Amino acid sequence: MRIKFRFCWVFLALWVTGPVIADDHKAPDMVDSWVMVVKDGHTENFEKALKEHLKYRAKKGDTRVWKTYEPIIGDDLNHYVIRHCCSTYAAMDDYRNWTQKSKTGDHWNDNVDEHVAEYRHHLIRVDMKNSHWPEDDSSYELFGVTTWDAKSGRAAAISSSKAALSEAAKSGDWPRYWSWSTQITGEGGLMLVSPYSNYADMETPGDGFAAFLAEQVGQEKAGMMLSSFSENFHGSEFSVYRLNRELSMKE
Numbered sequence: 508m509r510i511k512f513r514f515c516w517v518f519l520a521l522w523v524t525g526p527v528i529a530d531d532h533k534a535p536d537m538v539d540s541w542v543m544v545v546k547d548g549h550t551e552n553f554e555k556a557l558k559e560h561l562k563y564r565a566k567k568g569d570t571r572v573w574k575t576y577e578p579i580i581g582d583d584l585n586h587y588v589i590r591h592c593c594s595t596y597a598a599m600d601d602y603r604n605w606t607q608k609s610k611t612g613d614h615w616n617d618n619v620d621e622h623v624a625e626y627r628h629h630l631i632r633v634d635m636k637n638s639h640w641p642e643d644d645s646s647y648e649l650f651g652v653t654t655w656d657a658k659s660g661r662a663a664a665i666s667s668s669k670a671a672l673s674e675a676a677k678s679g680d681w682p683r684y685w686s687w688s689t690q691i692t693g694e695g696g697l698m699l700v701s702p703y704s705n706y707a708d709m710e711t712p713g714d715g716f717a718a719f720l721a722e723q724v725g726q727e728k729a730g731m732m733l734s735s736f737s738e739n740f741h742g743s744e745f746s747v748y749r750l751n752r753e754l755s756m757k758e
Contacts, residue, residue: 534595534635535593535594535595535598536593536595536632536633536634536635537592537593537594537595537596537599537630537631537632537633538590538591538592538593538594538630538631538632538633538688539571539590539591539592539594539599539630540588540589540590540591540628540629540630540631541588541589541590541626541627541628542586542587542588542626542627542628542629543586543587543588543589543623543625543626543627544585544586544623544624544625544626545585545586545587545622545623545624546622546623546624547624549621549622549623552622553619553622553623554753554754556618556619556622557575557589557619557754558753558754559618560611560614560615560618560619561573561754561755561756563611563614564609564611564756565756565757567609567611568605568609569605569609569611569756570602570605571591571594571602571756572591572755572756572757572758573589573590573591573755573756574589574590574591574750574755574756575587575588575589575750575751575754575755576588576589576590576650576748576749576750576751577748577749577751578746578747578748578749579649579747579748579749580745580746580747581744581745581746581747582744582746583746587751587754588748589754590631592633593633627693628692629690629691629692629693630690630691630692631688631689631690631691631698632688632689632691633686633687633688634669634686634687634688634689636670637669637670637673637674637687638673638685638686638687639673639676639677639681639683639684639685639686640684640685640686640702641684641702644684644702645758646704647702647703647704647750648703648704648705648749648750649702649703649704649705649706649708649709649747649748649749649750650700650701650702650703650747650748650749650750651700651701651703651709651745651746651747652698652699652700652745652746652747652748653698653699653700653743653744653745654696654697654698654743654744654745654746655696655697655698655699655739655740655742655743656696656740656741656742656743657695657696657697657739657740657741658739658740658741661739661740664735664739665697665736665739668732668735668736668739669687669697669736671732671735672720672732672733672736673685673687675720675723675724675732676716676719676720678723679719679720679722679723681712681716681719682712683701683712684701684702685699685700685701686699686700686701687699688700697740703747709747717729717733720732720733
């Protein structure tokens with residue numbers, strides 16, 4: 508989804524910062540995510556234009572399945588998230604060449620861009636090893652997203668704490684699916700996503716994860732594990748997004 512010149516610096520930044528965020532992972536684990544704020548009064552026209560643009564991409568043989576999400580709970584509700592999971596840095600080169608040949612950027616600029624007030628483009632790396640996600644997630648409509656603001660220099664400690672909590676959740680059969688990911692562009696941040704079929708599905712299992720963890724490893728160790736994790740962050744926020752199937756491409 509290449510946009511007009513004023514946004515080309517985003518793409519340039521992604522390519523020139525390659526050595527800083529070099530790809531040591533071969534399996535597809537990279538999410539390509541666009542955040543778009545629509546101009547006031549343009550929502551209906553934006554959605555109509557987006558639908559037509561996605562049809563155009565499909566007709567041109569787009570190999571990615573772009574999905575659109577809208578925030579329904581949280582502090583910032585004035586945007587759409589259009590994203591694809593998952594790819595690799597190497598695959599992004601081929602995809603960039605395809606977008607140029609198929610002129611999807613021109614189509615976007617001619618039909619959709621006039622309705623958008625602001626763009627943000629991010630790459631997000633999914634931690635496949637420590638996540639527990641269903642093979643078929645087609646029944647899920649809602650997605651709870653917790654985002655943590657990490658303290659500087661805590662990457663190793665976060666990785667260790669995250670792995671320990673995930674292992675306990677997996678070994679004890681915590682009755683939730685989850686996905687860890689890290690935004691590696693922009694301000695960054697650690698994210699934990701859980702899928703829900705509906706609002707009722709959002710009800711906390713049992714007495715919550717802290718009680719579950721205490722049953723697995725004991726009260727004292729559970730407290731230490733949770734403290735070791737939380738002390739790596741300035742704070743967190745929680746939002747819920749709804750998958751808009753009408754504004755998404757089919758698998």
